[in-house]
Amino acid sequence: MRKPITDLIHHPYVPPAKFGSPQVGVYKASTVFFADVAAMRARDWKTKAGYTYGLHGTPTTFTLEERLATLEGGTECLLVPSGLAAIALVSFALLKSGDEVLIPDNAYGPNKALANGELANFGITHKLYDAMNPADLAAKLSERTKLVWVEAAGSVTMEFPDLPALAKICRDRGVIVALDNTWGAGLAFAPFDFNGSGQGVDISIQALTKYPSGGGDVLMGSVTTRDERLHRAIKLTHMRMGYGIGVGDVETVLRSLPSVALRYAAHDRSARELALWLEDRAEIAQVLHPALESSPGHANWLRLCGAADLAAGLFSVVFDSRYGTEQVDRFCDSLSLFRLGYSWGGPISLVVPYDIGLMRDPGVAHWPHKGTLVRFSIGLEDVDDLRADLEQALAVL
Numbered sequence: 190m191r192k193p194i195t196d197l198i199h200h201p202y203v204p205p206a207k208f209g210s211p212q213v214g215v216y217k218a219s220t221v222f223f224a225d226v227a228a229m230r231a232r233d234w235k236t237k238a239g240y241t242y243g244l245h246g247t248p249t250t251f252t253l254e255e256r257l258a259t260l261e262g263g264t265e266c267l268l269v270p271s272g273l274a275a276i277a278l279v280s281f282a283l284l285k286s287g288d289e290v291l292i293p294d295n296a297y298g299p300n301k302a303l304a305n306g307e308l309a310n311f312g313i314t315h316k317l318y319d320a321m322n323p324a325d326l327a328a329k330l331s332e333r334t335k336l337v338w339v340e341a342a343g344s345v346t347m348e349f350p351d352l353p354a355l356a357k358i359c360r361d362r363g364v365i366v367a368l369d370n371t372w373g374a375g376l377a378f379a380p381f382d383f384n385g386s387g388q389g390v391d392i393s394i395q396a397l398t399k400y401p402s403g404g405g406d407v408l409m410g411s412v413t414t415r416d417e418r419l420h421r422a423i424k425l426t427h428m429r430m431g432y433g434i435g436v437g438d439v440e441t442v443l444r445s446l447p448s449v450a451l452r453y454a455a456h457d458r459s460a461r462e463l464a465l466w467l468e469d470r471a472e473i474a475q476v477l478h479p480a481l482e483s484s485p486g487h488a489n490w491l492r493l494c495g496a497a498d499l500a501a502g503l504f505s506v507v508f509d510s511r512y513g514t515e516q517v518d519r520f521c522d523s524l525s526l527f528r529l530g531y532s533w534g535g536p537i538s539l540v541v542p543y544d545i546g547l548m549r550d551p552g553v554a555h556w557p558h559k560g561t562l563v564r565f566s567i568g569l570e571d572v573d574d575l576r577a578d579l580e581q582a583l584a585v586l
């Protein structure tokens with residue numbers, strides 16, 4: 190007679206199949222069972238035809254991957270534990286000692302830090318290029334260039350590059366181009382099909398941490414492709430680096446994803462309203478928001494995102510040079526609805542002061558401003574309340 194504890198662990202009950210509900214099941218697993226030894230020996234972790242081990246996917250992670258691939262217009266997607274891990278995965282998968290990677294000088298900072306750190310340690314060199322000058326990218330490509338990163342809008346300074354032109358330069362030279370599509374979120378433009386041209390980037394990564402999660406409570410990233418061979422190469426590195434994802438977090442993103450377009454549009458609407466309002470304020474020298482005519486690369490934004498008319502909920506302002514760091518810090522401290530904190534895409538509006546001088550390579554000249562810069566991420570609060578908060582904080586200047 191088996192003891193109850195054994196029966197408890199090897200319980201015969203199997204719930205009836207065909208359970209239907211709005212959310213997919215949350216399958217948590219390290220171990221995945223095989224029916225017999227033959228099935229185990231035939232295992233193939235490289236495809237979604239079956240299951241082999243929790244690290245390589247469960248019904249829950251496969252479902253989110255498929256939905257994200259659809260959102261971005263790709264064919265395959267891989268989940269990773271953060272947006273930065275998505276950047277690292279692409280670089281580690283495609284680069285080897287002796288190769289070079291080109292990164293825009295206004296890229297998400299940690300992408301450049303990875304190139305300065307681990308990539309350099311592994312004998313991979315990098316160059317920074319001016320994303321607003323396609324000729325600079327063309328001039329910096331060499332036979333050693335195996336990967337080019339692009340990003341729109343640029344990190345913190347929000348310049349909007351001519352993505353189709355940058356991608357075409359890479360395509361003509363047979364170099365893989367990877368987009369950090371966190372800002373666009375698969376909504377502002379189609380990364381694999383710019384303006385219905387059928388042409389786009391080779392790889393699109395996102396920090397799902399931002400709009401897809403939408404709660405400020407999840408770290409996750411995705412790597413989406415539209416080429417089976419490229420996907421296989423990245424999947425191999427994904428497996429070997431052991432990028433595990435918490436299925437509870439996947440559940441959270443699956444729950445948020447259906448509302449991503451609504452939230453994105455709402456963030457965008459409020460951000461544009463506040464950006465326009467700040468443009469008229471005497472304290473502000475410039476508002477950096479790609480949908481504003483005065484912003485660098487506005488024409489590029491209009492060509493690529495004009496049809497969707499979407500521009501996320503992020504913008505930066507440069508304070509008039511008569512205000513020093515101390516005063517601008519005081520402005521940030523005086524805000525009450527806007528909280529001080531990194532990341533973005535959640536319901537709470539955020540503010541971060543940046544010292545651009547420390548963030549850009551002096552050799553890549555495209556930052557003409559002198560004043561202190563502050564970046565806002567506009568949340569889902571009432572826009573009049575946010576404006577009132579900005580107004581009372583400007584008064585302390």
Ligand SMILES: *Cc1c(COP(=O)(O)O)cnc(C)c1O
Pocket residue numbers: 270271272273274297344369371372396397398399408409410532
């Ligand atoms: C936040 C962010 C990342 C990194 O995402 P994490 O999940 O925080 O690692 C990468 N790129 C861009 C543009 C981002 O805004």
